[in-house]
Amino acid sequence: MIGISGAAIYVPRYRIAREVISAAWGKAPVPGSKAICHFDEDTLTMGYAAASRLTRTGAEPGRLVFASTSAPYWQRSSASQIAAACDLRASTGTMDFGGSLRCGTSALIAAIEAVQAGQVNHVLVTVAERRDAVPESTEELMFGDAAAAIAMSREGVLAEVVATHSRSDDFLDEWRRDRDSQVQGYYSKYSLTRGFEANVGPVVKELLEKAGVPPSEIALAAIASPDGRSHLTCAKALGIALHRVVDTCVAQVGVTGAAMPLMGLALALEAAKPGDLILCAGYGDGADALLFRSISPGPGLLRDSKTIDAGTYPLFRKSRHYLLEGSGGAEISNVLWKREASQNVRLHGTRCPVCSRVQFPITRICSACRNTEGLEEVRLGRTGRIFTFTKDFLYDAPVQPAIMTVVDLDGGGRFLCQMTDVDEREVRIGMPVELVLRRMREGAANHHYYWKCRPVEGTA
């Protein structure tokens, strides 16, 4: 049996109220909020965050696929760096999907086909979107940032694959040229009816015909939506009852692009009872549709209930491009990057067999007892507690103070890193934290990624 063996979602902690944005432009208040990347997040870090929730506990994937329309690099694999940060072995196949707003569902179909073909037993698809809209546009109010990950496997299947279907349509709806930093689009009724509805409707209809399933039997429908409404119109026309349509959190999180149908799928899996049929549909330059049947009760999704108010509109805009417009970071040579990858990217340290001390960075001489025999490279824990910290107003950061911490890692080893995703008033010695991959200051025309810590769920 082939199907979904795990699911996770990642939503940034920062929220901006839509009325803050509408008020900035002197417009009538718009209800709800949207999730936004912190200044040090992008789709690579969010894609890691979603994927790591599955690689921490689940089986190690033979292939890791990253999908996004807003990857940090035109040329350089985000999947390969996510695989390294997840500490996956070098033989992991890594692939990057992009281009279309349905790249998430397309990656899912490709993953299913790879497992079906016997090429690989376990594929992890992680999709992340960081959506930048034209200031003052409706999309600036609606677009949100988020990530989701789905594991496709032969074993431990929670929901089996029933059928997949795609259609292509070179329709001019929404796009971003190679030189655009913001999404462009016509956003007219024509786009909604002749683009979205004209593709999602038929692709679902043809999928259900292929599977021999009447629309009324769909228990949960996770459908991409350009606006949080049109997917309901579409479902109704297809004969899928509105209460069957999964809420993809548009009101609180936003329109999250390629991540949206996979987020919906993860939420559907969690809600499904054994035997339930789950529909997932993605839209963009055509459409994809996938049908699953739930086998066993779905996984409990790790839900991050912590949210932080992003504050004012100017702060939101400043954070949005802070790292891109600034610099000041050091140049990282490819020699140093590669040689230190196992410690700085994979988060390995050294364990001394004589005194048992776990230490970072990797060493050939034990820093506690100076033993040189039998030192072992080990994975460091990615959680710990703050040993000491400072709130630094001298360090250049979009929101001051920057918080610097010394963290005692669970399982041993002490780590130095900046703290993120926290209200500075909550920081305490002894506070439990988790390590998260984040963007550091730019240098030498490269994005830099390293580890920061943030409060773990349920603390502070």
Added chain:
Amino acid sequence: MKDKVAIIGVGCTKFGDQFDLSYEDMVADAANAAFADAGIEPERIDAAWLGTFSPYGGHGKASVGLADALRLYGKPITRVENFCATGTDAFRNAAMAVASGMYDVALVVGAEKLKNRPTRGLSSEGEHPYQTDGLTAPGIFAMAANRYFHQFNVGRESLAKVAVKNHHNGARNQKAHFQMEVSEEQVLNAPMVAWPFGLFDCCPTTDGAAAAVICRADMAKPFRDDFVVLKGMGLSVTSGRPWFDSGFEYVGFSATQTASQAAYKMAGISDPVREIDLAEVHDCFTWTEISNYEDLGFCRKGEGAHFIAEGRSSLAGDMPVNTSGGLKSFGHPIGASGVRMIYEVVTQLRGQAERRQVRDAELGLVHNLGGPGSVACVLVLGRP
């Protein structure tokens, strides 16, 4: 080594924002003042040591930073860099060379031109590209202060007393960067730099240079009667990345403990507070001075806050600390500071410290601390 090396001349520029002076101008001013103080011509020196932490714009790089500043060529010159302990380590190397008999007369210069840079504070050039990204000089010591507060239940009020004292002393020193008194309230209400350090808990970014001329002690007399001799000396180096050491308690610096013990042993000191008359210690931040009291053995670990509160380190106390104003008020041009401390102790031992003079000063201590508490150099200087 004890009593083998004599300081026969010292010089020091005005410390501060020396926007109109170049690195070479300051080196020349300090060295020429020391030559004049020793009553010698530059050619008289056999060798020289230059202490500069961070060259910028090509100034202070290698030994030529000194040779070109003085247009003094053909002499053996060495540049020393050892974090903020650069100045004292330059002196230490010169002293060993003189004591060995290799050279009779040597020049030591510490100089730093920090205000050529367009940015605030110290640059992070030469650091790991991201392992330490986010660390600033105040941040490094603030993390220790915060842990110290946590462990010993001490607060910012204790730190403020150090700033008040050192500004009081600096106000009595015409070469100090800041010559103004501050109140405890001012210190506590100043803008935050790195919790728990406010603006007045931090030493400034300063330009300056200081110099000393040394010779073998047995040949000092013809140069001057009131020469000062080196009694004790110690250098200790621990990890430059204590944040990765899970055994590090973050409440003090073992480098200072080890270096001072070595210096006391050489000088024959068993009770530093009773035997030493004044100390110039490395108060890069107010908390550092409190930790220094403990690490130098003036009091036990955790009791430094009482030491300042009881006024023991004030000008009138039984162990006046930073009579010059310290890094806090005199300023901290990195490589210059250690030599500047020697300048102050020599001035005190000669009885020339005027309004901040410690009465009957015979034995003085110099303490430099570099990096995140990684490098400490301690000198004991005394009348012959």
